[in-house]
Amino acid sequence: MASMQKRLQRELKSIQTEPPPGVSINQNSVGSSLTQWIVDMEGASGTLYEGEKFQLQFKFSSKYPFDSPEVTFIGPNIPIHPHVYSNGHICLSILTEDWSPALSVQSVCLSIVSMLSSCTEKKRPPDNSLYVKTCSKNPKKTKWWYHDEKV
Amino acid sequence: MFDLSLSLIEGNLFLKYNHHHCCLDYHRFTITMPNTEPEEATRENRESNDGSFECNICLDTAKDAVVSMCGHLFCWPCLYQWLETKPQRQVCPVCKALISRDKVTPIYGRGSSRRDPRDTLPPRPPGQRTEPEPHPSTSFPGFGFGDGGFHMSFGIGAFPFGYFSSTIFNFSDNRPAPSPSNPDYLEDALLSKMFFFVAMILLFYLLVA
Numbered sequence: 001m002a003s004m005q006k007r008l009q010r011e012l013k014s015i016q017t018e019p020p021p022g023v024s025i026n027q028n029s030v031g032s033s034l035t036q037w038i039v040d041m042e043g044a045s046g047t048l049y050e051g052e053k054f055q056l057q058f059k060f061s062s063k064y065p066f067d068s069p070e071v072t073f074i075g076p077n078i079p080i081h082p083h084v085y086s087n088g089h090i091c092l093s094i095l096t097e098d099w100s101p102a103l104s105v106q107s108v109c110l111s112i113v114s115m116l117s118s119c120t121e122k123k124r125p126p127d128n129s130l131y132v133k134t135c136s137k138n139p140k141k142t143k144w145w146y147h148d149e150k151v
Numbered sequence: 152m153f154d155l156s157l158s159l160i161e162g163n164l165f166l167k168y169n170h171h172h173c174c175l176d177y178h179r180f181t182i183t184m185p186n187t188e189p190e191e192a193t194r195e196n197r198e199s200n201d202g203s204f205e206c207n208i209c210l211d212t213a214k215d216a217v218v219s220m221c222g223h224l225f226c227w228p229c230l231y232q233w234l235e236t237k238p239q240r241q242v243c244p245v246c247k248a249l250i251s252r253d254k255v256t257p258i259y260g261r262g263s264s265r266r267d268p269r270d271t272l273p274p275r276p277p278g279q280r281t282e283p284e285p286h287p288s289t290s291f292p293g294f295g296f297g298d299g300g301f302h303m304s305f306g307i308g309a310f311p312f313g314y315f316s317s318t319i320f321n322f323s324d325n326r327p328a329p330s331p332s333n334p335d336y337l338e339d340a341l342l343s344k345m346f347f348f349v350a351m352i353l354l355f356y357l358l359v360a
């Protein structure tokens with residue numbers, strides 16, 4: 001547990017001092033145990049999400065960074081994107097099977113920003129309604145089949 | 152979409168890839184191929200303040216440091232835990248090269264304290280200096296042709312030509328001469344041929360175009 005908190009402390013510091021563009025930590029969301037963060041995210045200008053605001057929730061288990069964080073969009077505005085389900089779950093391989101402990105909150109945020117930025121058509125995943133009805137609350141329990149990564 | 156480019160410039164292998172949406176730029180990770188003498192490498196253990204001696208896992212200054220064949224630095228306890236987490240798929244957390252307990256080298260700085268090794272972790276593996284350089288077929292999984300969703304692009308620079316010369320002619324320098332019956336040797340020979348063939352095609356293309 002201690003090493004997990006030490007690492008999160010470092011990440012928090014670095015993300016506060018040099019936040020990636022369009023990303024900021026919601027200070028009030030970070031409790032003393034650091035196990036849950038909320039990140040405010042803005043759609044990059046020049047993309048389909050320009051001017052939109054989103055919230056990402058990160059949950060860290062005691063095995064972080066060996067275990068990936070649980071990352072979901074929360075709040076009133078869930079981006080409409082072919083890899084984002086309407087319940088906020090994100091189909092992104094680095095959040096499950098391609099997770100590596102060298103990744104961080106910062107790199108996950110950057111990946112998500114770039115995933116949004118490269119989108120050419122705002123639409124939900126084709127299996128959205130079925131998935132949202134049947135999935136577990138924790139997206140990490142989903143056995144994701146990664147869509148063709150052309151989007 | 153998986154984009155990978157490799158280039159070999161003056162003994163440095165530059166690896167860059169974009170994995171899925173993740174636009175992390177791996178370009179900054181330079182892997183020095185063991186063309187340099189190993190003695191030099193150990194003696195060159197100067198104190199540099201690049202801030203680059205942080206473990207890639209805990210982000211702290213690496214303790215009981217080990218370096219992978221692909222050049223990435225970790226605390227041994229951190230790396231050990233990662234290898235235990237995914238025993239069936241042991242890859243470098245940074246670049247996804249294949250990695251294993253036997254293929255990491257401990258780093259001993261001057262005056263590094265003899266840490267009490269009585270933790271539950273196994274001691275760091277012993278130093279080894281005659282290992283052959285990582286071979287593309289083993290250190291870059293997925294560096295394949297026509298392999299599902301992978302797309303490979305050649306980087307600028309000396310690749311592929313510089314690469315061939317080192318693959319084809321430097322067997323004796325970099326690796327204990329493999330016997331022809333050794334599968335590694337066959338694989339090497341096959342790869343060399345493949346690369347050579349690609350080089351010829353490129354050359355031909357350049358001449359014609």
Ligand SMILES: [Zn+2]
Pocket residue numbers: 206207208209210211213214225226229
């Ligand atoms: Zn470490």
Ligand SMILES: [Zn+2]
Pocket residue numbers: 219221222223243244245246247248
């Ligand atoms: Zn590596």
